[in-house]
Amino acid sequence: MFYREAGQFKTTYQADQAVFPILQDRIGLALILLVAFVGIPLTASDFFISVVMIPLLILALASIGLNILTGYTGLLSLGTGGFMGVGAFACYKLTTLYPGVNVIIWIFVSGFFATALGILFGLPSLRIKGFYLTVATLASQFFLDWSFIRIQWLTNYNTSGAIEVPTRTLFSYPVTGPNATPQLRYLVILAIVTLLTWFASNLVHGRIGRMWMAVRDMDLAAELIGIPLYRTKLLAFAISSYYCGVAGALMVFFWYGSAEPGVFNIDQSFTILFMVIIGGLGSLTGSFFGAALIYGLPIVMKIVLHALGINILPATVEHLTFMSVGALIVLVLIIEPLGLARLWQITKQKLRVWPFPY
């Protein structure tokens, strides 16, 4: 009805190939950004911002990182948690070594450390393919996880083995540490996530993204039409790990406030992978959907059970969450293997042609 592109004529190729060719989509995006940047910080409660929005954005960023590697390039990786850890620990070392430099800069720089390790562990990807590569990425996960515990230099020889985020300021307002307000933290994260999402969107819609997708669909054929296989795969590893690294640094600095090494274990990798699968392989919007669903499900479940007056043990809730996440994954794969993003697309398509079936 209202969602229809009738009457919107394109006069240039550029307009025709835009990421959002339909006016209503652009309006919707602008509205979402407006609500996110202005509405939520002004109206939402501290609890909502720090328990729902901040984790959601950070997890979505990590999902985008993994989506670049798994969804767009077709390299299934289980090392996400490790790379997030690299970002977090790099940022911690940098900001304690050079406290004078703004922490936002270090957040961006720490991503490059994750990139370096991502490239290193991506090196076998030309020779090893498919599930063999998946298992090889597990090597990086376990090795990095082990390093965070064993190499005490990373935690500045803290006896507890955990890192405590120091207070850092932006324009003399504290953005990290215990004194930072949730609103300010939220805005910083939102700005970074928006920027990186925009960058990723440009990447995947451009030449590089097409190269990745060609490799995903069939790497031999991609090589035959002149795509440098090794460079493309390594680039995917590099950029994916950069996103994961930044997400890890944000996670510790703006969400947790402190981190034990165990935070970045294999479970973290799995969680992010689920977000990518449920959200939709090869879709940036899907990364947000997936993060919202997997992270939000336990919270919603708790609230609903509480509201219904059903008093069950927290442990039981956790078990039920596990069961429902598992069932949900299978269900989503059966209904739509391309995830929530694909369902969203189908819905939009239906809206466009409504009231006709096609």
Next chain:
Amino acid sequence: MEILYKILIDPFLQMGSAPDLLVQTLWEGLVSGVLYSLIALGFVLIFKASGVFNFAQGIMVVFAALTLVGLYELGIPAFVALGMTIVVMYGLAFLVERLMLRPLVNQPDIILFMATFGLTYFLIGFGELVFGGNPKKMIASELYLPSGAYDIKMFGGFVSLQKIDIAAAVIVSLMVIVLAVFFQKTRIGRALRAVADSHKAALSVGISLEQIWVVVWFAAGIVALVTGIMWGARSEVSFSLQIIALKALPVLILGGFTSIPGAIIGGLIIGIGEKIGEFYWGPLLGSGIESWLAYVIALIFLLFRPQGLFGEKIIERI
């Protein structure tokens, strides 16, 4: 120079000076290798017959063991409980086929792989809900599994061999022989191999995919049960046991996904390499290297043979 000495020479001197310790370490490596192979076997079975990389094998091990112990705790005699657990594993195989595999037929491998992730999470939640999260003791003596150890005099020292480990080695060998015969000689075994080659071709010559999948998941369930009993008897049955599934992955890539002998030999290499590495080189790096050493060993092998030691040669066509 000192570091090089410590890495390259010192461990070997240690091995030479205390051969009984070396034999003990080798034996322990061998035993954990046997148990790794057992899990890997479960993976290989399903991969061979359906091309599904079954991530849920680890939790199936825990689930089978917990069911057995849980039934026994209800007052059911041990062997009856064993029989009932086998029935439960058949039920699981049936449900997995009906609810998960059948709707997903003809999907790419990666989708099926992820579906087994979902199964893993479901079984973790379900198992904890039903059996509780506390570790349980495996009913080893009720199943007439031996306990205690033989001490053997050797090189002026003692090497202690746990009887349960010897039993494990014997049982695993028996099981491998049975499986090999099953795969090579029986009608169903041939059908399994046909399905592994091509779903479509198998269907077209009249093999029932549904039936084959139930059989294969059931076989993997039985392997899981045996694994659960053996691992459980060595320590205890708890959900942390499912981590051994991750331990079995390097074994798999080392041996090749499609090869039963590969699973066995890969398991032995990883088991022995891990224990020797941890014992002789571990102290240099601050211990705990067991957690990733297996992967690194597997990775090194993989760089030279991308399909694993015994895997079928990967041929790609466009």
